[in-house]
Amino acid sequence: MKLLQSNQLTEAVKVAEAWEGFVKTKYESKSAKKKTSAFRDYEVANEEQPIVAAFYKENHAKQSLEHVLSKKKLYEGLTHGEMSIWEALELMNTLVDESDPDTQLSQIAHSLQSAEAARKDNQPRWMILTALIHDLGKYLFFLGEPQWTVVGDTFPVGCAFSDKIVYPHYLEENPDYNHPVYATKYGIYSPHCGLDNVHLSYGHDEYLYHVVKDYLPTEAAYIIRHHSFYSCHTEGEYSWLLNEHDVEMMNWVKVFNQYDLYSKAEEEPNVEQLKPFYLQLIDEFFPKKIKW
Numbered sequence: 589m590k591l592l593q594s595n596q597l598t599e600a601v602k603v604a605e606a607w608e609g610f611v612k613t614k615y616e617s618k619s620a621k622k623k624t625s626a627f628r629d630y631e632v633a634n635e636e637q638p639i640v641a642a643f644y645k646e647n648h649a650k651q652s653l654e655h656v657l658s659k660k661k662l663y664e665g666l667t668h669g670e671m672s673i674w675e676a677l678e679l680m681n682t683l684v685d686e687s688d689p690d691t692q693l694s695q696i697a698h699s700l701q702s703a704e705a706a707r708k709d710n711q712p713r714w715m716i717l718t719a720l721i722h723d724l725g726k727y728l729f730f731l732g733e734p735q736w737t738v739v740g741d742t743f744p745v746g747c748a749f750s751d752k753i754v755y756p757h758y759l760e761e762n763p764d765y766n767h768p769v770y771a772t773k774y775g776i777y778s779p780h781c782g783l784d785n786v787h788l789s790y791g792h793d794e795y796l797y798h799v800v801k802d803y804l805p806t807e808a809a810y811i812i813r814h815h816s817f818y819s820c821h822t823e824g825e826y827s828w829l830l831n832e833h834d835v836e837m838m839n840w841v842k843v844f845n846q847y848d849l850y851s852k853a854e855e856e857p858n859v860e861q862l863k864p865f866y867l868q869l870i871d872e873f874f875p876k877k878i879k880w
């Protein structure tokens with residue numbers, strides 16, 4: 589730390605440090621139904637929903653750098669079908685996310701709850717759309733992928749794991765845990781190399797980013813790609829990986845996160861009633877069908 593404070597201190601480092609303070613700020617829940625501190629309470633989940641810990645045990649044991657690289661290769665080319673955004677949303681009707689202690693509703697309900705929360709807050713239309721589609725990468729599940737490489741929080745692979753990742757002790761089972769390079773602080777990365785150059789554990793964020801990035805503003809695509817990276821955007825870890833662009837974009841991830849997380853306590857949305865508004869919104873950004 590001392591060394592970095594010399595006159596070689598780059599702009600990126602300065603902003604990253606300022607951001608570390610900011611990132612710890614918590615939004616107050618708009619919903620009176622549940623306190624913000626009651627979300628993501630994995631201790632309570634251990635008692636009441638053992639499926640969550642079982643999910644992370646498997647996820648942490650299997651998300652190695654090698655695994656991530658092989659899934660990226662398999663899915664980056666978007667050769668797994670053509671489908672409209674609304675069709676993908678409807679598919680989500682049957683998926684319940686095992687990693688999530690805060691919602692037992694289907695994923696289409698979660699998508700609409702997030703989008704409605706952003707809409708009520710008068711967010712720009714791109715943000716409402718981002719909230720609507722942010723979890724559609726869970727389509728991976730319908731392509732035959734097990735939940736452990738589809739859902740859950742993400743974390744960098746190829747460098748040491750932070751102990752602020754959920755269920756950190758399960759990472760001891762990861763094949764990279766004692767690796768001579770991947771287990772060192774910087775691993776295969778250099779400080780402030782930017783998240784664009786970092787491999788996060790493979791899941792719905794990375795997959796959907798490639799599906800939608802050409803149709804959306806940079807901010808929206810960035811949110812989608814990093815919304816599950818809680819140890820960074822909520823715990824303030826891994827700031828040494830961020831460059832100036834990341835620091836700027838992470839502000840948007842924080843804004844988005846309140847709609848993603850706290851809307852889970854809202855009433856179950858009426859899909860048919862909301863459909864016309866969202867079809868129109870989707871139309872403003874996307875062609876009829878896109879490649880998956």
Ligand SMILES: O[C@H]1[C@H](O)[C@@H](O)[C@H](O)[C@@H](O)[C@H]1O
Nearest residue numbers: 685687688739740741815816
């Ligand atoms: O359990 C949840 C869920 O899988 C979300 O879709 C993901 O974005 C979160 O990071 C995770 O904690």
Ligand SMILES: [Fe+2]
Nearest residue numbers: 722723815816
């Ligand atoms: Fe997600």
Ligand SMILES: [Fe+2]
Nearest residue numbers: 698722723848
């Ligand atoms: Fe979500």
